[in-house]
Amino acid sequence: MAADAAVKVSRKDFVSDQDVRWCPGCGDYSILANVQRVMPELGVPRENVVFVSGIGCSSRFPYYMNTYGFHTIHGRAPAFATGIKASNPDLSVWIVTGDGDGLSIGGNHLLHTIRRNVNTQILLFNNKIYGLTKGQYSPTSDIGTKTKSTPQGAIDHPIDPISFALGCGATFIARTIDVDAKHMQQVLKRAHEHKGTAFVEILQNCPVFNDGIWDELQDRKTRAQSSLVLEHGEPLVFGPPGEKKGIAFSSGIPSVIDLADDDDPVAKGVVVHDEQAPAASYAGVLATLQRPDFPLPVGVLRAVEKPTYEDDLQAQVDSAIAERGKGDLKALLHSGDTWQI
Numbered sequence: 001m002a003a004d005a006a007v008k009v010s011r012k013d014f015v016s017d018q019d020v021r022w023c024p025g026c027g028d029y030s031i032l033a034n035v036q037r038v039m040p041e042l043g044v045p046r047e048n049v050v051f052v053s054g055i056g057c058s059s060r061f062p063y064y065m066n067t068y069g070f071h072t073i074h075g076r077a078p079a080f081a082t083g084i085k086a087s088n089p090d091l092s093v094w095i096v097t098g099d100g101d102g103l104s105i106g107g108n109h110l111l112h113t114i115r116r117n118v119n120t121q122i123l124l125f126n127n128k129i130y131g132l133t134k135g136q137y138s139p140t141s142d143i144g145t146k147t148k149s150t151p152q153g154a155i156d157h158p159i160d161p162i163s164f165a166l167g168c169g170a171t172f173i174a175r176t177i178d179v180d181a182k183h184m185q186q187v188l189k190r191a192h193e194h195k196g197t198a199f200v201e202i203l204q205n206c207p208v209f210n211d212g213i214w215d216e217l218q219d220r221k222t223r224a225q226s227s228l229v230l231e232h233g234e235p236l237v238f239g240p241p242g243e244k245k246g247i248a249f250s251s252g253i254p255s256v257i258d259l260a261d262d263d264d265p266v267a268k269g270v271v272v273h274d275e276q277a278p279a280a281s282y283a284g285v286l287a288t289l290q291r292p293d294f295p296l297p298v299g300v301l302r303a304v305e306k307p308t309y310e311d312d313l314q315a316q317v318d319s320a321i322a323e324r325g326k327g328d329l330k331a332l333l334h335s336g337d338t339w340q341i
């Protein structure tokens with residue numbers, strides 16, 4: 001629909017008429033606003049955009065987008081999204097999920113969508129808690145987190161969403177923060193440009209049930225020393241002026257080194273970021289950079305090319321048609337071993 005693509009749209013065109021029902025101060029508001037802001041810049045007609053979610057506070061997202069959308073069943077958004085892309089690969093399909101929806105009940109579905117490299121964007125809002133069901137611990141909750149379901153503190157070892165995505169063979173992996181509008185918009189655009197599964201972890205505050213877990217990354221005063229902003233081809237440097245530091249690797253083991261403001265970081269041994277590194281082990285080391293020992297990497301950790309599921313599927317369909325003709329569903333159903341009751 002090339003004519004529709006030329007129609008000028010603005011942020012408001014992507015705002016639905018539904019009342020937004022999140023708690024005051026929820027990080028989801030900022031994520032919604034940034035997604036709505038980015039949409040007109042992507043050049044995709046609204047009728048070709050689909051938001052698919054599971055269950056959770058985050059999963060209310062499709063109601064608020066003036067696009068097509070499915071609020072599906074718990075953890076199953078990736079399965080629905082795969083079906084949508086398989087039947088209509090031209091659609092821009094966005095999966096919205098939470099750490100509970102995506103990594104508890106939906107962990108299996110998320111795994112298979114990522115490993116197949118279905119051309120979708122996965123936005124995982126990580127608030128390290130089940131929000132909708134009023135504050136039980138989730139697979140990303142820190143050890144010791146006291147919740148209604150862990151009154152003495154969580155004892156499970158948490159999953160890191162980035163390491164999970166990497167382990168599933170993700171071709172695009174990024175992390176951003178709910179309150180950093182500019183950064184989030186850049187990451188969303190990159191995710192959309194990527195051909196294949198683009199996995200984005202969005203650090204999201206739940207002020208009601210897990211307030212403050214991302215404080216040091218959200219607060220502008222502490223963000224520079226607690227986050228490592230990744231830029232392809234740039235050294236892994238962080239910290240405010242006068243307190244610059246860099247990340248060096250020795251036999252694949254990362255360490256923090258101090259830098260003077262006028263040091264050449266590369267000469268000092270600081271690693272240069274390569275989001276296209278063919279070996280996943282590079283992004284694997286970045287994924288191990290966790291607070292409080294290291295700054296948390298934000299930006300694009302990995303962006304590599306692999307055939308997409310839809311392309312391979314379509315190629316198989318095309319070659320079957322070329323070999324055997326278009327086929328006849330009715331004839332197929334009535335062929336072979338059929339019987340009448």
Ligand SMILES: Cc1ncc(C[n+]2csc(CCOP(=O)(O)OP(=O)(O)O)c2C)c(N)n1
Binds near residue numbers: 097
């Ligand atoms: C089959 C099934 N099991 C359990 C639930 C209850 N449930 C609803 S949302 C949710 C977890 C939501 O947590 P998360 O994905 O982190 O989203 P948030 O609400 O924090 O955005 C659970 C366990 C359900 N709706 N369906």
Ligand code: SF4
Binds near residue numbers: 022132207
């Ligand atoms: S419970 Fe938490 S995640 Fe859910 S809407 Fe309220 S603040 Fe947001």
